Amino acid sequence: MPNYTDVKAATISLLNIYSHDHDILNGYGKPVDAPKYSAVTKLATVGINAYVRRAMMKPTNEAMRGKFPDSWRAVGASELVDQDTIGGFIKLMSSCNSLAVPFGEPT
Amino acid sequence: MTTFLNTLALLAAMTLSTAALAQAAPSGSVDDCLKFEKPDARLACYDNKTGFQPKEAPKADERPAVSWKVRDSGTVSPIGFADVGTKPGLFQIGRTDGVDFTSAKVALVGVGRAINQPQGFFDGWEPFVGVSWDRDTSAKTPKDLRQVLVGISGQIGTPGPTGVSAFPTLRIGYKDEVKAHTSGGFVNAHFDIIYLPWVNSPEVSGKNSSAFVPYLGLYSESAHASPSTSQDGTYLGAYLGAKLEVKLGAIVERLSLTGQGQYYRDSTTPGSEEKRTLRFGTVGLKYDLVDPNAKQGWVPSLSLSWQRGTEPVTGEGPSRKTVLGFGVKFD
Numbered sequence: 001m002p003n004y005t006d007v008k009a010a011t012i013s014l015l016n017i018y019s020h021d022h023d024i025l026n027g028y029g030k031p032v033d034a035p036k037y038s039a040v041t042k043l044a045t046v047g048i049n050a051y052v053r054r055a056m057m058k059p060t061n062e063a064m065r066g067k068f069p070d071s072w073r074a075v076g077a078s079e080l081v082d083q084d085t086i087g088g089f090i091k092l093m094s095s096c097n098s099l100a101v102p103f104g105e106p107t
Numbered sequence: 108m109t110t111f112l113n114t115l116a117l118l119a120a121m122t123l124s125t126a127a128l129a130q131a132a133p134s135g136s137v138d139d140c141l142k143f144e145k146p147d148a149r150l151a152c153y154d155n156k157t158g159f160q161p162k163e164a165p166k167a168d169e170r171p172a173v174s175w176k177v178r179d180s181g182t183v184s185p186i187g188f189a190d191v192g193t194k195p196g197l198f199q200i201g202r203t204d205g206v207d208f209t210s211a212k213v214a215l216v217g218v219g220r221a222i223n224q225p226q227g228f229f230d231g232w233e234p235f236v237g238v239s240w241d242r243d244t245s246a247k248t249p250k251d252l253r254q255v256l257v258g259i260s261g262q263i264g265t266p267g268p269t270g271v272s273a274f275p276t277l278r279i280g281y282k283d284e285v286k287a288h289t290s291g292g293f294v295n296a297h298f299d300i301i302y303l304p305w306v307n308s309p310e311v312s313g314k315n316s317s318a319f320v321p322y323l324g325l326y327s328e329s330a331h332a333s334p335s336t337s338q339d340g341t342y343l344g345a346y347l348g349a350k351l352e353v354k355l356g357a358i359v360e361r362l363s364l365t366g367q368g369q370y371y372r373d374s375t376t377p378g379s380e381e382k383r384t385l386r387f388g389t390v391g392l393k394y395d396l397v398d399p400n401a402k403q404g405w406v407p408s409l410s411l412s413w414q415r416g417t418e419p420v421t422g423e424g425p426s427r428k429t430v431l432g433f434g435v436k437f438d
Binding site: 005017018020022029032042044045046047048049051052054055057058059061062065069073074075076077078079095096102103104105107 | 144145146147150153154159170174218220221222223224225230231232233260261262264265266267268270272274301303306307308309310311316318320
């Protein structure tokens with residue numbers, strides 16, 4: 001069973017690949033008092049709109065299954081389309097790994 | 108002697124219990140957690156200090172087996188924004204050829220959980236079922252179309268951030284046109300083509316963004332008319348089209364302009380029926396009354412659209428009309 005921190009990190013890395021001129025990887029949660037990107041950041045504002053999320057179905061399944069082969073269960077395009085924030089995406093990735101999201105997360 | 112041994116045992120047990128408690132109990136106060144600047148570390152500290160135990164991990168199959176959506180049709184695909192079946196259900200009023208009319212166009216679509224097939228072609232594909240009702244009394248030939256269908260939708264290719272991918276949607280169903288007294292089965296293979304640089308402009312407040320999605324497909328239906336049988340038989344054709352969506356955030360938030368053009372040509376028709384060439388076009392403005400990304404619940408919208416031609420796949424037309432509509436979408 002993967003841990004939440006690993007799944008969260010893998011999700012942010014994946015989103016960073018498809019974000020449009022946005023460095024989510026280095027800007028997530030930083031600076032602490034006014035993070036550039038956080039769980040409430042709308043994905044469409046960084047170029048990951050519904051079309052892009054739909055196109056991420058295969059890449060997401062391949063990337064997550066590569067990292068968490070024992071726990072990952074496939075995600076569908078409509079589920080990705082329905083998540084419009086980074087936090088929603090993290091929760092979905094956790095769910096697909098049969099993983100509980102710790103209280104207060106994602107931040 | 109026995110009493111002494113019992114007392115000794117009790118003291119030993121108490122000592123062990125106290126040691127165990129001391130080990131389990133977190134030291135320091137929760138205020139100590141404030142020294143952690145990273146949210147993850149701070150939260151972990153709070154959990155440790157308060158002895159919080161996360162809930163047992165849910166099972167993956169706790170995701171709903173079927174997600175229900177209300178749309179304008181279950182016609183092409185229930186997912187994504189680039190296909191017909193993602194527009195809201197519509198209740199319209201309009202005026203055509205000098206006559207006022209009302210119409211309803213609504214479908215209930217159930218999307219099943221994604222197929223889990225590691226390394227398989229269908230990994231992540233989603234099956235769906237749908238029922239739809241399309242009533243329009245504005246056309247010269249009034250329409251009352253009911254459909255039931257099953258299908259599956261997925262993706263071919265693994266695009267990078269500047270890549271291209273095809274999204275096939277395969278459907279089979281049955282439709283009954285009550286007013287025209289025609290009915291029959293249909294099969295449709297539809298492919299959206301998403302080239303990421305054409306769709307990934309950021310949607311930032313105060314700025315416009317756009318998405319352009321071409322598509323193509325094959326459509327076949329077996330029509331049975333009553334009482335006339337002259338047009339009975341199997342039609343098979345191919346189509347090509349494109350959709351454009353421009354979000355006009357620079358003008359008004361939640362206002363969008365959409366356009367679609369499509370060309371269809373029969374390759375097979377029954378008997379002596381002539382092969383049809385059908386063109387279809389629509390341009391519309393839509394204003395979402397609430398944030399369309401508020402996924403839980405109903406999203407009402409107002410629309411104004413101009414429509415020309417015939418669209419055999421969705422059953423639109425033949426029409427030439429301008430309509431003001433009230434739409435509602437549910438997730």
